[in-house]
Amino acid sequence: MTRISDLLAAGPTYSFEFFPPKSDRELLVLSRTLLELQPLGPSFVSVTYRGGAESRQRTQDLVTGMLHTSALAPMAHLVCVAHTRLELAEILVSLRKAGIENVLALGGDPTDDARAPRELAHAVELVELARAIGGFAIGVAAHPAGHPASPDLVSDRDHLAEKLTRADFAITQFFFELDEYLGLVADMAGRGIDKPVLPGIMPVTSMRSIPRMAEMGAAVPEWMTSALAEADAAGGSDAVRRRGVELATELCRALLAAGAPGLHFYTLNQSRATRDIYLSLGLAPDLSRAGTG
Numbered sequence: 103m104t105r106i107s108d109l110l111a112a113g114p115t116y117s118f119e120f121f122p123p124k125s126d127r128e129l130l131v132l133s134r135t136l137l138e139l140q141p142l143g144p145s146f147v148s149v150t151y152r153g154g155a156e157s158r159q160r161t162q163d164l165v166t167g168m169l170h171t172s173a174l175a176p177m178a179h180l181v182c183v184a185h186t187r188l189e190l191a192e193i194l195v196s197l198r199k200a201g202i203e204n205v206l207a208l209g210g211d212p213t214d215d216a217r218a219p220r221e222l223a224h225a226v227e228l229v230e231l232a233r234a235i236g237g238f239a240i241g242v243a244a245h246p247a248g249h250p251a252s253p254d255l256v257s258d259r260d261h262l263a264e265k266l267t268r269a270d271f272a273i274t275q276f277f278f279e280l281d282e283y284l285g286l287v288a289d290m291a292g293r294g295i296d297k298p299v300l301p302g303i304m305p306v307t308s309m310r311s312i313p314r315m316a317e318m319g320a321a322v323p324e325w326m327t328s329a330l331a332e333a334d335a336a337g338g339s340d341a342v343r344r345r346g347v348e349l350a351t352e353l354c355r356a357l358l359a360a361g362a363p364g365l366h367f368y369t370l371n372q373s374r375a376t377r378d379i380y381l382s383l384g385l386a387p388d389l390s391r392a393g394t395g
């Protein structure tokens with residue numbers, strides 16, 4: 103098993119994020135995506151978590167399955183919402199017993215379970231719990247434009263700095279402007295924090311997905327919407343996909359040139375955009391063995 107803190111100490115990491123399938127159809131899609139992305143040799147993969155009663159076991163099943171049936175190094179996400187402190191401690195212990203050494207400690211998005219308890223108010227408390235249990239490399243979320251619920255950017259940066267003092271690394275919400283990432287890293291440096299902050303990459307590959315991006319975490323900027331609309335007018339959906347991959351690749355290049363410690367791809371359980379960007383960046387070790395999906 104591999105601790106992400108050790109990987110980051112050794113050099114840049116390139117990682118992929120997945121969500122656990124909720125149906126047989128989603129399972130088929132994910133299995134195919136994993137087959138296609140494994141040949142790219144990601145440094146690690148991460149699996150999201152929902153705190154709902156039916157969904158909470160799925161993350162653990164998927165990361166444990168990956169650990170035992172593939173060469174992938176998995177990280178489990180875990181959230182404060184919907185759990186008591188004791189439940190969170192039990193989940194962390196069972197992850198460790200299953201051999202999982204990487205956890206992303208999160209506040210969590212609200213669940214649809216109205217009875218959900220919430221004993222830990224903020225992710226930093228989950229970092230402390232995971233640290234007390236021991237044996238984990240611990241990551242946290244960072245929000246380049248500030249967390250949407252934060253009253254102001256300064257207090258959000260202060261809380262992030264406090265989290266990062268205790269955690270090993272951060273992964274950002276996706277963003278589209280290099281300066282947002284550089285601003286966040288500079289703000290951490292100004293607070294004496296130099297832990298690795300992995301930029302989260304979300305290629306926008308269809309016109310349809312543009313409004314969804316704002317709901318998912320970050321609005322697509324005007325200049326990018328115009329560039330994609332231009333591609334659409336000239337060549338339809340294929341041209342939009344190509345332009346979206348091109349723009350994401352440019353951002354990745356600029357991030358690496360600026361010293362980012364790696365790249366974290368939000369795959370949405372699809373392989374194509376991530377594979378295309380990998381290819382353009384020259385990161386893929388042997389694409390001839392990867393599929394086409």
Ligand code: FAD
Pocket residue numbers: 149150151152153179180181206207208209210211212223224225226242243244245249250251252253257258259261262265273274275276302
């Ligand atoms: P926190 O660090 O708790 O911050 C939340 C808010 O509280 C911020 O405004 C912060 O400034 C403020 N705050 C923090 N500490 C304090 C304090 N001590 N006192 C007062 N205010 C404080 N969600 C899921 O449900 N499942 C997932 O698997 C998931 N994966 C994610 C992966 C990544 C890489 C990212 C970036 C986000 C992910 N999310 C996931 C979304 C995340 O749970 C939400 O953005 C959530 O609203 C905030 O999470 P956080 O860990 O940043 O919370």
